[in-house]
Amino acid sequence: MNLSPVVIAIPMYFILMAIEMITLRFQKHPGYRLNDAITNINCGVISQVTGVFIKVLSIGIYTLIYENLAFMQIPNNIWTFLLLFFLYDLCYYWAHRKSHEINLFWGGHVVHHSSEEYNLSVALRQSSTQTIWTFFFYFPLALLGFDPVMLVLASGINLLYQFWIHTEAIGKMGFLEKFMNTPSHHRVHHGRNPKYIDKNHGGTFIIFDKWFGTFQEEEETPTYGITTPVNSWNPFWVNLSHYATMKEELAMIPNWGDKIRYLFNKPGWLPEYLGGYRAPQEPGPDFNKFDTVVPxxxxxxxxxxxxxxxxxxxxxxxxxxxxxxxxxxxxxxxxxxxxxxxxxxxxxxxxxxxxxxxxxxxxxxxxxxxxxxxxxxxxxxxxxxxxxxxxxxxxxxxxxxxxxxxxxxx
Structure with a gap:
């Protein structure tokens, strides 16, 4: 049996989504659209089934480093696990931040940001390729000597924590806002407004954003989604659309030096002779969410x-x-x-x-x-x-x- 915390929690995800729907109904908040929610969950479904194959690579390499290159063997107990959990979130911060700041890596993470709603189902809108670009950020933990089994557990709990913060049903949370990631902080992270883009990358803790200069308080209500909407309910295309755009734009760039820079510069970068960096713009008054209506x-x-x-x-x-x-x-x-x-x-x-x-x-x-x-x-x-x-x-x-x-x- 698969004892991953993320898999074990699947029934709880749907119970919490039902509670959120009821709460939003009382708050007279539309909250959910069936086509968007099912696409969100579909992305999560594909991520989990493809992860069966990809995680063999990531955990396998981590284990090889742990068994052959670790500086020490850290014992497994509650104190070392708490230390691992904190350090894991630090590694997660940098993996997450670079997934926003490097165009190639953004191709693996953009899936999670492509919904134009913000509810618990969005937490399940996960990429099938992100692990390819981020799994090596956790290798320092293997070198330090943290057990792979404990890493999987810390990773699962970290991901579970991030589920509940994908909601508009909870406002600001007082003292917790100072050091924990909260729904308010994470709403900022999902905003496509220029002031909110590339902010609040922490998983469980918000302190890393405050330490490294990427923190932004929630002020006006964010407009959710990405600056170039994917405009599709097809989860397969949602996973591939950014890479398809990259392929088209790479074909426009004539020299290999600029092609490499395109891959590793910020999303939106182009050489000056092709117009230069395309900065994100504030959503205009004519902005409408992508939607389709069927009987x-x-x-x-x-x-x-x-x-x-x-x-x-x-x-x-x-x-x-x-x-x-x-x-x-x-x-x-x-x-x-x-x-x-x-x-x-x-x-x-x-x-x-x-x-x-x-x-x-x-x-x-x-x-x-x-x-x-x-x-x-x-x-x-x-x-x-x-x-x-x-x-x-x-x-x-x-x-x-x-x-x-x-x-x-x-």
Whole structure:
């Protein structure tokens, strides 16, 4: 069983999001949009399943350094863990800060900032590539002699702490604001206003920002998101869009020296002969959040399928250590395919219907392979058969409704 604190806490994430929705409703705050919230969670789902493969690299290298190059072996006890937790957050600060200040690294972190809302679901909007650009920031902890198991635990708790600060339901928190990261401090971090950009990088503690000159108090309400909105509900594209832009801009730069500078300078940098640095601008009065509207029956269809996806993803992540690599790859692809398919509904893509038929058949097959040893085959086949019938009937009804709407609009 996967005992990662982040995976174990999955049920709590959804309970807290439900509480936040109720609280925001009483505060008469819109708070959530289904298309945005599902895209946020989809990014987290993809991050977790791809992390099954990427974390093997990062933790593996950390362990090699710890076993072969560490200056000492630090014993595991409560005091050394507290020291590790503090030092981990210091390393996190620099990894996070450089993810904002280096264009290539920003490609791995921009995913988390691309939502134009600010609620607990945004905490789950995690990148699938960020670990590639940040895992080496923690190598000093291996050299000092901190156990890899303790590092994983500190990392998980640090990430769990950051979940609850993604909310507008909590105002300023008095004395805690002086040294802890809080919802107020982190709202600043997610603002796209020029005064808020690249501020408040701390994970658990805000003291590092105060020490190193990147602290900004929350003043006016931030406008959330990024200066060049991704304008898509497709979590796969959300992960790749910045790299695609980088590819286009690199092609415009004629010499290799400037290409390297482009990769490692701040996001927005271009050589002077191409216009120079593009500073972020204050959102204008005509700014509108990206949104799309589909009939309620389409949203309910996505919600129904999403429950099935979460069942599969939760079981897969909890039992991932018991599967061989073929199963891991196959299930991961099925999960990613499903998250992309939902974006086809929200964005009204013409390819949605034919690929959704294939996805439902494939997805049902994956469910059968994973659960056939847990549930009697006749019962499992009956449940999956009902699931397929409901899905196909609902899908066909939605497609007919879409055709009627399209015809009526002509």
């Amino acid at each position: 309620p029956t389409f949203n309910w269809y996505v919600f129904f399928q999403y429950v099935m996806l979460l069942v599969l993803t939760g079981y897969f992540l909890f039992q991932v250590n018991n599967f061989d690599w073929t199963i891991k790859i196959g299930v991961s692809l099925a999960i990613i395919w499903t998250t992309v398919s939902f974006s086809g509904v929200f964005e009204k893509r013409s390819w949605f219907f034919p690929q959704e038929v294939l996805r439902l058949i494939s997805f049902t097959g994956v469910l059968f392979l994973l659960f056939e040893t847990l549930i009697s085959v006749p019962l499992l086949l009956s449940v999956l058969g009902v699931y397929l019938l409901i899905s196909f009937a609902w899908l066909i009804k939605n497609q007919q409704s879409k055709s009627k709407i399209s015809t009526a609009s002509l």
